[in-house]
Amino acid sequence: MNAPHKFVNWAATESSNPEKFLKPSNQEELVEIVNSAINANSKIRVVGAGHSWSSVACTDHWLITLDNYCNVLSIDKEAKQITVEAGLRIKELNVILKDNGLALSNLGSISEQSIAGAISTGTHGTGIKFSILSTQILALTLVNGKGELVSLDHEKDADLFKAALVSLGALGIISTVTIQCEELFNLEEFAYPVEFDEGVKRIPELLKEHEHMKLWWFPHVKELQVYCQNRTKAEHLNTGLFIRWVDEKILAKYIFTFLLNLGLWFPTLTAPINRIIKILKFKKEHRIDYSYRVFNTPMPPKHHEAEYAIPVEKAGEAMLQIRKMIDERRLHVNFLMEVRFVKADDCLISPAFGRDTCYVGAYKAGDRGWKEYLHGFEEIMAAYDGRPHWGKEFSIDKNAIGQLYPELERFQAVREQMDPNNVFANRFVREYIM
Ligand SMILES: Cc1cc2nc3c(=O)[nH]c(=O)nc-3n(C[C@H](O)[C@H](O)[C@H](O)COP(=O)(O)OP(=O)(O)OC[C@H]3O[C@@H](n4cnc5c(N)ncnc54)[C@H](O)[C@@H]3O)c2cc1C
Structure with missing residues (x-):
């Protein structure tokens, strides 16, 4: 119950050395642990799967995992x-x-x-x-x-x-x-590449037409990939199952990782490598499957990730600004920019509090050049009152958080x-x- 344990998050961007690592398996133990921490004047953090990029799950005091506390109750x-x-x-x-x-x-x-x-x-x-x-x-x-x-x-x-x-x-x-x-429902997904400016222009219409829609773009590439997903009563359709298997098991895992590493050794190759990845990845696709299989994508290679929530109507403008910033500063960005859309909510510190939101994600594999990209990205996000995703990387301070x-x-x-x-x-x- 109390072995030395180093905590490292999935992306290996944060770590800590908790004094205790506890694995309760029922609610009574949760209460006991909190009371013990109060008596010992110590502190507690629960870790989930450790899949946050930020240090939100880190502690040098008592770390608790609920991996033994995961039953269905009703x-x-x-x-x-x-x-x-x-x-x-x-x-x-x-x-x-x-x-x-x-x-x-x-x-x-x-x-x-x-x-x-x-x-x-x-x-x-x-x-x-x-x-x-x-x-x-x-x-x-x-x-x-x-x-x-x-x-x-x-x-x-x-x-x-x-x-x-x-x-x-x-x-x-x-x-x-x-x-x-x-x-239980099926989702039908259509994915296709479209020229960047054309895709940006079509955001309002794509949002009207589709229940779920996201955009993927590899910097230095002329096209972006549009993913549209809608509920359907139609049967599963997995044409290209073999191609998808190759995509998920070989392309995403080995070829993509190899190309990323090549770009890290030779940053000036980033743009041509991104164009190769675009040819392999950005193509017409059509499938129908259980919703969770369509919502989820294969696990990516480890990388840096920042994501900000901005007002939905600023989505296109922000995307154009980010492309311009990358070009003007001659950054070598080897990973996706992802653009997603979320309805406003009323959770007190939700990044989407009170406004229909566009989430813009800036991702990059490797440390080299990440800080420059993050700062350029955050300057643009600040201009749109962007609020950082709590589980991802950001460098703004408490004052800025207070305003946002x-x-x-x-x-x-x-x-x-x-x-x-x-x-x-x-x-x-x-x-x-x-
Ligand atoms: C490959 C990848 C893809 C991702 N995709 C998305 C995405 O599509 N959309 C998105 O928004 N995010 C995404 N994320 C981020 C991720 O969803 C969040 O960071 C999430 O919080 C991680 O969940 P976790 O279980 O790993 O929690 P952890 O990272 O372990 O912890 C997150 C926070 O939850 C707290 N916590 C955990 N359990 C409890 C508990 N029982 N009681 C109280 N507090 C608790 C921790 O203390 C910590 O503050 C992705 C992350 C990765 C690595």
């Missing part, structure tokens, strides 16, 4: 609701739901995260009529910093519930969550009420939230 098929222990990984949840004729309404691009970890940083997918994953939560229980078990409900607990839905582990340990699901998140003070008041002794305040929380 399923109400009629109401399409499921209650689970918070350590459950979304990839397992997807299959459990499918076996019960249910599905999550929307997902991010992977399902490796734990359900509590995903909602805690405001994880989102794409679809302008769909808000972040946290908004699919109907109720949750939490062991707060006083060792109390608190049950929160979307109908009763206004501020507290809206704070807890995106709470960066700062209010306590999320113990169980009840999720509103929908009937209009309900930060309300969140701070809830945090003080839930955790007056700062048991759940790690460096990240102290630096940006307190």
Whole structure:
């Protein structure tokens, strides 16, 4: 229960050396751990799958994993609701739901995260009529910093519930969550390349026409790839299954990684390499499958990642600015820019709080040139009042955060009420939230 343990996140951008590493397997143990931490005057952090780029999950005090606390507690098929222990990984949840004729309404691009970890940083997918994953939560229980078990409900607990839905582990340990699901559904996906400026121009119409839509662009390439996904009653259609297998198992894993490394050794080759990747990856595709298989993409190679939420109507303008900045500063950017769309919500510190949002993601493999790219990207995001994704990389400070998140003070008041002794305040929380 108490072995030395070094924590390193998935992307290997952050690490810490927790004094204790604990693996509770029931709710009583969660309460016990919090009480022990209070008595020992120590601090606690829960880690989900460690898939955040930021240091949000790091601590040198007590780190808790809920990998042994991940059972399904109940399923109400009629109401399409499921209650689970918070350590459950979304990839397992997807299959459990499918076996019960249910599905999550929307997902991010992977399902490796734990359900509590995903909602805690405001994880989102794409679809302008769909808000972040946290908004699919109907109720949750939490062991707060006083060792109390608190049950929160979307109908009763206004501020507290809206704070807890995106709470960066700062209010306590999320113990169980009840999720509103929908009937199992298939998604039909069309993907195709389009010339960059033309794609940018068509954003408003693509948003009207499709339930879920995202854009991928490799810097230095003339085209971007449009992905459109809509619910359908049609049967699964997986033409090109072999090509997809090659794509996922060989192209994404080996060829893409090899080309990335080549570009890291010889940065001036980045543009031609991106064009080769574009030829391999940006093509017409059509498939119909279970929603979670279409929402998710193959796990990418390790890379740096920053993502900002800006007003949806600024999407095209921001994309043009980013392309211009990369060209003018002669940056060698070897990884995707991803553009997604999310409906406004009312979770107090959600990046999509109060405004329909375009999430712009700037990604880059390797350390070389990352800081320059991040700063250029953040200058542009600042011009659109961009709010950083809490689970990704950013370099803006607390003052900027205070200006960007209009309900930060309300969140701070809830945090003080839930955790007056700062048991759940790690460096990240102290630096940006307190
Ligand atoms: C390859 C890849 C693809 C990604 N795709 C997307 C995407 O499409 N959309 C998107 O928005 N994000 C995406 N992310 C980011 C990811 O969804 C978030 O960073 C998410 O928070 C990670 O979940 P996790 O379970 O790994 O949590 P961790 O990173 O381990 O922890 C995140 C936060 O949750 C807290 N936490 C975890 N469990 C609990 C609990 N039980 N109680 C209280 N607090 C808890 C931690 O303390 C920490 O503050 C991606 C990440 C990777 C690596």
